[in-house]
Amino acid sequence: MRHRFCLFLFGSAWPPISACIPLWFSSVRLCVLRGEDFRVFGDLHRVSIWYEFARKSGDLSNVGSRLMQAENVGMRNLILGLFFLTFCTSAYSQSAICRDAADEPHHRVVLDSAQVRVFVLELPRIASTDSFCYGSPYVYIALGEGHSSMTPEGKGTFSRDWHGAEAQIVYQPQQQVVRNESGNTFRELVVELRRGVDYDPMIDYSAPDMFPPDLGSVKPTWAVSFVAGGVKFSRVQLATGEAIRISRAQHLLVALNDLTMEQAGAQNVSLNAQDFTNVNAGTLTNTGRDTARFILIEY
Numbered sequence: 001m002r003h004r005f006c007l008f009l010f011g012s013a014w015p016p017i018s019a020c021i022p023l024w025f026s027s028v029r030l031c032v033l034r035g036e037d038f039r040v041f042g043d044l045h046r047v048s049i050w051y052e053f054a055r056k057s058g059d060l061s062n063v064g065s066r067l068m069q070a071e072n073v074g075m076r077n078l079i080l081g082l083f084f085l086t087f088c089t090s091a092y093s094q095s096a097i098c099r100d101a102a103d104e105p106h107h108r109v110v111l112d113s114a115q116v117r118v119f120v121l122e123l124p125r126i127a128s129t130d131s132f133c134y135g136s137p138y139v140y141i142a143l144g145e146g147h148s149s150m151t152p153e154g155k156g157t158f159s160r161d162w163h164g165a166e167a168q169i170v171y172q173p174q175q176q177v178v179r180n181e182s183g184n185t186f187r188e189l190v191v192e193l194r195r196g197v198d199y200d201p202m203i204d205y206s207a208p209d210m211f212p213p214d215l216g217s218v219k220p221t222w223a224v225s226f227v228a229g230g231v232k233f234s235r236v237q238l239a240t241g242e243a244i245r246i247s248r249a250q251h252l253l254v255a256l257n258d259l260t261m262e263q264a265g266a267q268n269v270s271l272n273a274q275d276f277t278n279v280n281a282g283t284l285t286n287t288g289r290d291t292a293r294f295i296l297i298e299y
Contacts, residue, residue, distance in 0.1 A: 107121055107129075121188040133174070138169070148180055150176055165293070214235060221237060246282060256273060263279060
């Protein structure tokens with residue numbers, strides 16, 4: 001079904017103008033109404049829209065009854081207004097037709113609250129998502145090594161190599177397609193920040209990882225973190241027998257390797273790499289034979 005978004009402009013400097021823009025924005029139809037004299041100045045297609053409009057507006061004095069020179073000047077000035085209208089309509093059109101990530105087959109919602117909506121994106125080797133949109137600013141964390149690409153609607157493709165547990169933030173979600181460029185399954189944790197997020201000029205958003213540098217193998221136990229949209233993201237390494245204190249009840253724990261931990265006052269945690277679970281406030285102790293590495297999301 002075809003829909004049109006129409007705007008009627010009236011002013012003393014030019015005749016009443018009607019601009020009708022289809023929601024898919026393949027063309028713009030410009031009409032001039034002067035008394036009972038109604039003229040349609042054709043469809044102005046995307047590639048040549050502004051050239052055609054400027055050219056045709058110069059010929060308005062030859063259409064129907066002769067228009068005053070001041071009216072022609074006003075019509076030319078209308079180009080700027082139509083440019084703004086086009087920008088707004090294009091954004092409206094995209095939001096109206098874009099598939100929500102929850103309806104995209106490769107996404108799975110694992111947590112839905114007033115503050116966050118969390119997805120796991122899983123792509124088999126050399127597979128792509130359908131075109132989709134996230135609904136809020138979001139943080140995404142690659143859960144393992146891999147190579148992926150992202151193609152925003154109407155823009156070029158951006159590719160990236162992942163080394164595991166790296167985080168990035170996106171302030172302005174847009175319609176996109178994500179592709180797994182590697183031969184292994186690619187998994188990504190996506191956290192929508194429903195309360196929004198303020199831009200922080202002190203953060204280098206071009207850096208490959210939002211998490212601060214960690215101690216790697218220099219120290220057996222450590223934690224690094226950052227906060228976005230009121231949500232705290234922590235990357236933790238916990239040596240065998242070591243413990244970490246969780247101060248709030250609402251945490252999502254995502255394992256980066258196979259791990260077994262004892263949770264005081266609750267059921268023990270046993271997860272394979274890239275699995276996840278909710279954990280309560282209290283103490284987590286690594287009871288496994290190996291160092292535990294995981295992501296904690298406090299919302």
